Amino acid sequence: MYSFQVGVLGATGAVGQKFIRLLEDHPWFTIKTLGASKRSAGKKYKHAAHWIEKTEMPAKAANMTVQECRTEQFSEVDFVFSGLDSSVAEEIERNFAETGIPVISNAKNYRMHEQVPLLVPEVNPDHAALIKKQSFTDNGSGWIVTNPNCVSVPLSMSLKPLHDAFGIDSLVVTSIQSVSGAGYPGVPSMDIVANVVPYIGGEEPKVETESTKLLGTLAEDSVTFEHFTIQATAVRVPTIEGHLLSVAAKLKGSPSLEEVKLAFTDWDNPIAELDLPSSPSTPIRLYEENRYPQPRIHAEREGGMQTAVGRLREGTVMDIGYVTMAHNTIRGAAGGAILNAELLAAKGYIS
Numbered sequence: 001m002y003s004f005q006v007g008v009l010g011a012t013g014a015v016g017q018k019f020i021r022l023l024e025d026h027p028w029f030t031i032k033t034l035g036a037s038k039r040s041a042g043k044k045y046k047h048a049a050h051w052i053e054k055t056e057m058p059a060k061a062a063n064m065t066v067q068e069c070r071t072e073q074f075s076e077v078d079f080v081f082s083g084l085d086s087s088v089a090e091e092i093e094r095n096f097a098e099t100g101i102p103v104i105s106n107a108k109n110y111r112m113h114e115q116v117p118l119l120v121p122e123v124n125p126d127h128a129a130l131i132k133k134q135s136f137t138d139n140g141s142g143w144i145v146t147n148p149n150c151v152s153v154p155l156s157m158s159l160k161p162l163h164d165a166f167g168i169d170s171l172v173v174t175s176i177q178s179v180s181g182a183g184y185p186g187v188p189s190m191d192i193v194a195n196v197v198p199y200i201g202g203e204e205p206k207v208e209t210e211s212t213k214l215l216g217t218l219a220e221d222s223v224t225f226e227h228f229t230i231q232a233t234a235v236r237v238p239t240i241e242g243h244l245l246s247v248a249a250k251l252k253g254s255p256s257l258e259e260v261k262l263a264f265t266d267w268d269n270p271i272a273e274l275d276l277p278s279s280p281s282t283p284i285r286l287y288e289e290n291r292y293p294q295p296r297i298h299a300e301r302e303g304g305m306q307t308a309v310g311r312l313r314e315g316t317v318m319d320i321g322y323v324t325m326a327h328n329t330i331r332g333a334a335g336g337a338i339l340n341a342e343l344l345a346a347k348g349y350i351s
Contacts (some may be wrong), residue, residue: 002345003100005032007101009069009092010206014184015083017108017332023081024058026338027277028345032077035069035175042066051102058227067331071099073165079350081337083106093144097136097275102350103144104341106333111146114222114250115221118146118213120336121242121271121343122283124158126218131349133221146320147340150332151175151203151234151243152210155308158247161267163215167252168228171319173207174246175232175339178295181328192238203234243323243332247316248318257314261286276342278335280305286312293325294296304330 009288010016011034023031040048048063048155053215067073073131074080079102082093089107096103110116115134128145136142148156148345155173162168177200179186191197206229246307251260264286271279273289280302285294295310301308303328312322 003029004029004309004345004350005076006030007033007035007074007077008083009035009080009096010083010085011045011066012040013083013085013322015329015333016053017049017051017053018329019081019083019338020058020061020277021053022330022334022338024061027341029338031064034061034064034066035073035080036066038068040066041052041068050184071096071101074101077101079186079341080165081334081341083334095141096138097134097144100137100139100141102142102173104337104344105144105146106228106286106337107146107328108149108206110144111148112142112153112213115302116144116146118148118210119340119343120148120156120214121276121279121339122269123156123214124216125271125347126168127223128344128349129218130223145340145344147333147336148214149203149206150181150328151177151207151245151311152214153332153336154243154307154324154326155207155245156211156214157326159211159215159249161263162249162251163226164267165254165259165263168226169229169250169252170318172248173230174231175203175207175234176237176242176244176246177203177234178243178328180241181243184238187236191261192236192300195238195287198233200234200236204232207232207234210215211323239295239330241327242293243327243328244293244323246323248315248320248321249316249320254319257312257320258322261312264312274343274346276339276346277302278305278339278342283287283307284309293323295325296298298325299327300330302324303335305335
């Protein structure tokens with residue numbers, strides 16, 4: 001249906017490698033250029049990257065020569081995916097957008113920019129219209145779209161049916177996060193093996209703000225954030241992949257537990273009819289078994305793109321409690337960005 005040449009910025013890092021693996025056989029997107037630091041530029045990708053994915057390094061990517069993340073090296077791409085570290089992403093992504101090369105980013109730098117969509121296609125596909133309000137180029141050819149923090153994805157996905165059905169008053173959220181969320185090499189083994197680290201720097205403010213933008217209302221030139229409060233705690237645990245969240249929610253109207261269950265099971269996916277290649281057939285799955293979901297068992301369901309919900313129960317302080325879980329480096333990072341690109345292609349924002 002579509003055919004686009006794409007670039008990957010930050011290609012040698014953990015998220016960049018996930019982009020390369022997920023794009024290997026993508027029906028719409030073909031990798032044309034790989035970008036990384038000056039240290040890696042000029043090398044074959046197989047010599048520049050310390051490959052940590054579970055599958056073999058794709059042969060085509062392995063033999064590509066890595067370029068520096070400069071716009072002149074990406075003149076033949078239709079857009080770029082960015083897996084750049086936030087320490088360098090802001091300037092590089094802006095340079096690409098100002099040159100007329102769209103950027104679909106996993107970095108945090110532009111998530112709170114008023115005209116930059118913070119996008120989860122099943123939650124707020126209409127926010128993509130903010131692209132037309134950006135001023136990186138005079139003709140609108142260059143723009144930036146971001147996906148949220150890897151915790152904000154399952155949180156906003158699980159809240160969407162509740163927000164649509166009832167409205168949300170307040171939340172208490174504890175995120176129980178796997179070590180892959182720290183990148184590679186991640187948390188030192190002496191800190192995490194047989195241990196729990198009850199603090200992840202900079203994580204809690206993202207959780208407390210991003211979902212209110214994702215569930216907000218599109219206005220003329222920006223998003224009006226939803227007005228509910230979130231108290232977040234972020235904890236690192238020695239699981240490999242999959243972030244699990246414990247959520248206690250106060251809902252408007254104090255619905256019954258049965259009404260809340262129906263909100264999850266009857267929710268309609270707003271992008272289902274687009275048939276996007278990375279879109280899961282069941283974006284949100286409600287598990288009845290009290291011991292589900294579990295990261296090791298469920299993180300890779302539907303290609304790592306499904307959000308799982310379980311332990312749904314009446315609360316004693318708040319109205320309801322539940323747990324939710326998603327694959328942090330697929331749904332919460334590279335896979336989410338690829339789904340964003342598919343949505344933007346289907347809606348005509350990428351040409």
